[in-house]
Amino acid sequence: MLPFILKRLGLAGLVAFTVSFISFSLLFLSGDPAAALAGETASGEDIEAIRRLYGFDRPMLVQYGEWLFQALRGNFGESYYFKLPVSSLIADRLSVTMTLGVCGITFALLTAVPLGVAAAIRPNSIIDRVALFLSVAGQAMPSFWFGLILIVLFGIKLRWLPPSGASTWQHFIMPTIVLGYYAMPAIMRLTRAGMLEVLNSDYIRTARAKGAGEGRVLFKHALRNAIIPVVSLAAVQMGFMLGGSIVVESIFALHGAGYLAWESIARNDLPTVQALILIFSMFYIIFTFLADVLNAWLDPRMRSS
Amino acid sequence: MSHIQDTVKPLLSVRGLTLDIPLASGTLHAVRGIDFDLHKGETLCIVGESGSGKSLTSLAVMGLLEKNIRRSAEQLNFDGIDLIGASKRQMRGLRGDRIAMIFQEPMTSLNPAYTIGDQLVEALRLHRKVSREKARERAIELLEKVGITAAASRLSQYPHQLSGGLRQRVVIAMALMCEPELIIADEPTTALDVTIQAQILSLLVELTKEMDVAMILITHDLGVVARVADKVGVMYAGELVETGPATDVFGKPMHPYTRGLLHCIPQPGKTKRGEKLGTIPGIVPSLIGDVQGCAFRTRCPHVVEACRGDIPERGQPPHEFLCVHADGARAAEGEPA
16 A cells, blocks of 8 residues: 555656646746736836846746745745735635635535435435436536525525625535535436446345345445545545635635635736646645545555556 | 155255246246255256356345346245245345355455455354454465465455455355355356366365255356256256256256257267267247246257147156156157156
8 A cells, every 4th residue: 555655646746746837837828927017008128127026037947946946935925916925815715715625525425425325226216316306406507596596595585694705604504505516416426326336246246145234235345336436536526626616705705715816817916826726736636646545445456556 | 846755854945936027028937936955965056058047046045136026936945934035134144144155256256345354254244243353263264175375364365366266265265154054156167267167166066065065056067067966957948847866867867958958068988079069959938928838849859739738747756857748758869768
């Protein structure tokens, strides 16, 4: 198991390094950062001055090296717009996003996995149909619309939950449901398909022939094998929730990292955008790594590959 | 063949076992009223072509049929327990403890996520209140018995780290964990290399004899049957067309289908070099809808009008067969009476 983890860790490091370079250089592909920063009315001299001030006149590799060195120490420079250190700016927002992401994926897994298992135990039963309906609805409903419906119903009509903000845990209930419900269908369908396949396999028949009870057959013998693809999917979903919850964050006025990314892109706030891209990518890399390790624990065949 | 008379009470007694599978195109009568008895320590070989209902019969005894298959029988008794009326809980208590099963596919019949040790230990601890340590000791003892070297270190290995032959040995050891009284082995060697087949089979037979376990061995390999069977049941299209002691069935096969099968394998001393082996022309009939008369009549060289009607049971216990011809048309084939 340890060689496997080290190998994956090395691979993750390599991917992280590549991503850091891409995220750094992408911003230079979108035009002259000095000109953008100086604004439309600036003269050529002003632009040159800004170019020198921010060090854009140096070779790109040098700039990258400098940026990476600082980034590794947690220094992402100063936001052009907020005039604050990017690191503290992001740290503030990230806690909101992390809370939302963790709650969202937990909600998705807690609803999707039991539903998927129940649907697989009795294919074409009422439970299976309800699960299918829920997943189709979840896939079809845009999250902004679903979010607004929840706000209207529970925030305004019934007044059970606060419609916007992030100050108490109640504020996170509706965003969690909207974000989690969006991830639920894929997880549910994958759990169902996996369970159906595994339940038809020979080793499940062996377990039954040994005299194992249904609960043991389902949860010890079947689920462990069926859940493997779900782990990989959930890792990607989790990464997506952290980086792509912009819509949900906007609707519920949760000022998280997703919302910050949108603001920074709109304002051409390069250091913030660079840092956010890097951090979001790191999340993907970390979750994929964790998923790989978890899968290797679940399925010993993966450890040797 | 419902009048088998034995002085000792059989361990497993099957009368009129019928399995129906409802399909969109009608009901498939997969197994139609079969009878057999199995005594303690006996080996019964059930032979027949693919689709003749051999595997379904074994799953019916285990209570492991798919939910959509309808099972009925006048009698399905294991040591006085009515398996048809038994509760799920009772069946679970029997499975793996007193009745064990060995499946065809060693490559897929072990759970890939757990070690050999976990799976062996589980087999014992599902039925016996023993410590993990004790169960491990038993597992090691049995792995050694099935001829696995370095048994203790194998316990921490996963199925994918073992060859097919080794895996089938593990499966056999697993079946023996609780010292069952009956083992049902469904083509246990079919998926293995020919060289391994013989080893695994002798091992299985040796162990069942040594531990006095009754065995139902399902196979389509008549060579195997001749070597290991006490009793033989020949299955065709969902019926046991001939049953009897192995020496009788091989020495004097009564049913035309049994003779057809025997002609398909070369016999040392009898089959001449260059001579063509026999084949049975035709295919197994569909068992969907009403099945009347002898199912073998479409392929039988001795078919007469009466084959469409009810087929009488012939012969004397323990050697019986189903045929309209009193001698199973032996005379017509020039066989001695």
